[in-house]
Amino acid sequence: MKNIVFFTGAGISAESEIKTFRGKNGLWENYSIKEICSVGCLDKNRDQTINFYDERRIELKDKRPNMAHNKIVELQKKYPQNIHIITQNIDDLFEKAGATDVLHLHGFLTEIKCEDTNCHFKRDIGYNKQGLDCPICGEYIRPNVVFFNEQAPAYAKMWGILKNADMVIIIGTSGEVINITQVIESAKYSILNNLEPSENINDDLFDKVFYGRATSIINKIALIVEKNI
Ligand code: NAD
Numbered sequence: 001m002k003n004i005v006f007f008t009g010a011g012i013s014a015e016s017e018i019k020t021f022r023g024k025n026g027l028w029e030n031y032s033i034k035e036i037c038s039v040g041c042l043d044k045n046r047d048q049t050i051n052f053y054d055e056r057r058i059e060l061k062d063k064r065p066n067m068a069h070n071k072i073v074e075l076q077k078k079y080p081q082n083i084h085i086i087t088q089n090i091d092d093l094f095e096k097a098g099a100t101d102v103l104h105l106h107g108f109l110t111e112i113k114c115e116d117t118n119c120h121f122k123r124d125i126g127y128n129k130q131g132l133d134c135p136i137c138g139e140y141i142r143p144n145v146v147f148f149n150e151q152a153p154a155y156a157k158m159w160g161i162l163k164n165a166d167m168v169i170i171i172g173t174s175g176e177v178i179n180i181t182q183v184i185e186s187a188k189y190s191i192l193n194n195l196e197p198s199e200n201i202n203d204d205l206f207d208k209v210f211y212g213r214a215t216s217i218i219n220k221i222a223l224i225v226e227k228n229i
């Protein structure tokens with residue numbers, strides 16, 4: 001198979017101690033998702049939103065990639081033409097594992113940008129708190145992340161990659177944000193790995209389903225990939 005896509009979500013980073021999105025109460029690190037990361041939150045709860053992402057960015061410094069990130073990056077290094085990594089995650093754990101080619105659908109936590117979409121200011125600030133004003137135009141700056149119900153410019157590229165995918169491997173996503181049926185639609189072979197079934201994902205559509213921790217499943221997935229590549 002020529003094109004193999006790893007499509008990942010918060011679950012792949014859970015064993016690196018980054019909390020997944022939808023805890024039982026729809027809270028992310030004890031914050032209401034609606035209040036701190038939905039479209040309009042910068043107008044309504046600006047300070048809370050900025051603080052929330054500042055905290056996540058600072059704590060990201062010490063988070064390490066796990067076996068699942070490492071194995072996927074190893075495969076991508078071995079087969080750079082064939083392995084594509086797409087993630088909904090805003091963390092940098094694939095990059096810390098050595099990846100240089102990851103499509104981040106929902107932005108990147110260490111980056112900030114100008115709130116004015118006509119101004120192209122964007123900067124990687126590492127694991128620090130962001131400042132307040134754009135050094136170019138003086139507008140507010142904001143984290144370079146996609147809030148709920150905001151446009152996600154990277155989706156066009158994602159569908160382009162998925163259209164040509166022979167195998168798609170889903171790891172650690174509830175499928176609440178992106179329609180997983182569509183994600184695997186063009187693939188001849190598909191694999192699902194989550195902790196448990198999700199009401200948004202029809203696991204009958206997959207050729208192989210593994211419920212369990214990504215770090216304990218990844219070697220089985222890697223074997224299938226290596227056999228078919
Ligand atoms: P989600 O929280 O909705 O679902 C997590 C999924 O991962 C669940 O299906 C669960 O069964 C599975 N899972 C949990 N632990 C796992 C493990 N150890 N191994 C395998 N699977 C495991 O996650 P989502 O669908 O990615 O949510 C979408 C949004 O959350 C994204 O838009 C993303 O930007 C945001 N988010 C990102 C991060 C991050 O960057 N690490 C963290 C939290 C939320």
Ligand code: ZN
Nearest residue numbers: 114119134137
């Ligand atoms: Zn600006």
